[in-house]
Amino acid sequence: MTGTSSRSFDAVVVGGGIAGVSAAWALARRGQRVAVVEREASLAAHSTGRSVAQFLASYGGPASRILSAASRPFLESGADGLADSELLEPRNVLWVTPAGFEEQLEAKIAANETTGTPCGRLDAAGAMELCPVLDPRWLDAGVIEYGGFDIDVAELHQSFLRGARAEGARVLREHGVRALARRGGSWQVDTGERLLSCATVVNAAGAWADEVARMAGAPPVGLQPYRRTVFTFASHFESASWPLVVGADESFYFKPEGAGQFVASPADEAPIEPCDVKPREIDVAAGIEAVNRATILDVRSVRSTWAGLRTFAPDRIPVVGFDPGEPGFFWCAGQGGTGIQTSRAIASLVADLISGETPAPPLDSIASELSPQRFLK
Incomplete structure (x- = not known):
């Protein structure tokens, strides 16, 4: 010593x-x-x-859902008055999928039923009312999960x-x-x-x-750490009220972040040793491709990129x-x-x-x- x-x-x-x-x-x-x-x-x-961070009551396994539900009142209260500003901003979650993957949407509905979180099945037109940039050539159906929040x-x-x-x-x-x-x-x-x-x-x-x-x-x-890649890109759409959009297979997500910008991810999960993790160009490219495949956003460049670690037990x-x-x-x-x-x-x-x-x-x-x-x- x-x-x-x-x-x-x-x-x-x-x-x-x-x-x-x-x-x-x-x-x-x-x-x-x-x-x-x-x-x-x-x-x-x-x-x-x-x-x-997004508060999703249905996210994770049963134990994590119980922990999330038990934490929610504290978050809604501004950390029992410890916070200098609101911790939560309402943002629903829209799970989307192309044809042939209906079972993934059913799994999302089942997960919401375990928490009592309101949700609803949507056809392509209903999903596009909530997020107009979804590509109808790709989109088949969606599930809207209510009661979600952005977390500060x-x-x-x-x-x-x-x-x-x-x-x-x-x-x-x-x-x-x-x-x-x-x-x-x-x-x-x-x-x-x-x-x-x-x-x-x-x-x-x-x-x-x-x-x-x-x-x-x-x-x-x-414990196994996994890399998660994130990037931002510019947008001219008025999107402040849009939901967080997530591929039902969790292969991508994107949501508005401030004026004229989206934040997105390929929702990658590459095992890695503990480190000061950096984003890889190939993962950013995969995220751009996934967003462009599902939308008409036509992302061609990014404003910023970063990566973080998500660590799981076996x-x-x-x-x-x-x-x-x-x-x-x-x-x-x-x-x-x-x-x-x-x-x-x-x-x-x-x-x-x-x-x-x-x-x-x-x-x-x-x-x-x-x-x-x-x-x-």
Whole structure:
């Protein structure tokens, strides 16, 4: 251990993205002394800061849908007053498909039925009323999912951050974890500049969570990061009220972003090692081709491109709970594409389990499903 400035906390959260700062806020509210350590100079530098977040009640598996529903009131309330501006802007979701893929639309309807989200089947004409640039030569049918929202990710992250700080949490940027060791019933977190002592390490390191686990002597759970490519392009259409349009096979999406611009993606999912991921020209080209195939937008150039990481456990269920083999080592990872919209509920579950409290319904019904205990063989 090389740290020279020792500090003692109840919990040290590794990672300053949405998972880390929301967990820190929830723990600090319970009276715990909390520090967040982030190796980058900027918080939310990887997944959170590059997300094109949309609240979709039907997105993800059953556990993620429960977490999303439990998080929604917090998002609608402006993060319980922590936000300086509205976090949500209404935007419905239009799932579209060419002929021959009706089963994909039926799957979307079935997913909405599990959450009680209103939705409706549309023929091509009905879908084009909502998004006039869809190409009738490609389009066969669609499903409109009501009750969706754009999420102001930056403001949500800042809301958790200012809430955590108001409750006394310390946030240490450029403090990457170099080593973890358990001594005398406490964890020693070495960041080089500081040696932090704590009862609980919260592993909210996103794509790097398996690496953090190895430092602690815990076996990795098999997290896999995937690249997701995003690009923007100009538009002359008056599109502010249009829905998010998604291929029912999830091969592309696009939606308005401000005046005269769309944001789009090929919805790619290429496995990649944890890194500062960059967009590939071939993926941007695939996204342009997919949008042009389904619409008359005739995209020929882009204004900006970027890529982010979406990290999943092998079963695509978030990993939230104490490691079964390392006392005081707590997992909060593998949220995949639902990490923003489920952040409030997952933070509550983190605080409940670490504080030794029984999660309230409906989180009590899925706590065991999210536990890393499921990876024991």
